[in-house]
Amino acid sequence: METETEFRVTEITEYHIQTVRQLINDNPLWSRSRLSRELCRFWNWRSPLGQIKDMACRDLLLKLEQQGHIVLPRRKSEAYARGGNISIIKIPHDTTTITGKLKDLLPLKVETIETGHPSWGLFKYLLYQYHYLSFNGTVGENMKYLILDNKSRPLACLLFGSAAWSCAARDGFIGWDRETRINHLHLITNNTRFLILPWVRIPHLASHILSIIIRRIQSDWQNKYGHGLLLLETFVEIDRFRGTCYKAANWRYAGLTKGRSRNDRYTRLHVPVKAVYLYPLAKHLPGGDLQ
Known part of the structure; x- marks a missing residue:
């Protein structure tokens, strides 16, 4: 990914990546789960039932980190590392x-x-x-x-x-x-x-x-x-x-x-x-x- 990929029906652009970086920088005490939830609400990423797409957003965040675009907060424990x-x-x-x-x-x-x-x-x-x-x-x-x-x-x-x-x-x-x-x-x-x-x-x-x-x-x-x-x-x-x-x-x-x-x-x-x-x-x- 250079500047753009696709998240379900939403294109992820450099603007979205910058937003993630800014949220991480402005909120250093946020957990990964808090970051994901806030992003879902900010971008209104929800299912037809109105539930935030939390796990899908976390999957995206992990991929962005793996590709060097962001650095996520440290995991709190091994249980949370593998268990969301x-x-x-x-x-x-x-x-x-x-x-x-x-x-x-x-x-x-x-x-x-x-x-x-x-x-x-x-x-x-x-x-x-x-x-x-x-x-x-x-x-x-x-x-x-x-x-x-x-x-x-x-x-x-x-x-x-x-x-x-x-x-x-x-x-x-x-x-x-x-x-x-x-x-x-x-x-x-x-x-x-x-x-x-x-x-x-x-x-x-x-x-x-x-x-x-x-x-x-x-x-x-x-x-x-x-x-x-x-x-x-x-x-x-x-x-x-x-x-x-x-x-x-x-x-x-x-x-x-x-x-x-x-x-x-x-x-x-x-x-x-x-x-x-x-x-x-x-x-x-x-x-x-x-x-």
Whole structure:
């Protein structure tokens, strides 16, 4: 990035970078979270529900720092360094190896996790500790699931959040133009985290869990937010994973990303290439359907 990149629908120019620098210089005691919140309010970066796009703004700030444009305030602690603005407390848990056949664990129990839920701390810590992307909190519409076996032993964590603003593979596969995408993007959710705990070794467990979630997420979303969903999406790093469980759960392969951040208009932020998988929850999609 030299003078300009793209943040969702807003172009980030030298003016924006200077604004960030000035806020940092004028407020040396501000934390990173305070800086992000103030910038969102100053630029009116909000979701359709009016919530500030805090985590997306933090992602932008980190990229600006990585490219040498700004120097962010020091992180307060390791927990905040990896866990965003949420505190991560170590939760004791059993890591005894779980092996055998899937049928021996059934029926699985699905807990929907929210702040204040008895398992909220455990959910945060498991993702923070064992997922390679850690856990950075949530902003906007999201759904969190903790999966347990018939003995109430944790097996997996799933997090669904905001869809990618722009994805050529997805949009082309569906047949969406820019206007259709803007009008309906809030009806897509991205499976941003799917963690089978590392001591759990059960064949076919991951695809079985996905099938369970597919059957219930529509009603869960409707109950929580007052509207349903059109589509699920996920992005699988091809250098790390093969996407086997998504294929087995009948998700549709839509293509590859271009190896750039979704916030980068000029291809200067290189990220791992990912395979895009989609799962329709509606028979017909506005402006197009899955090929």
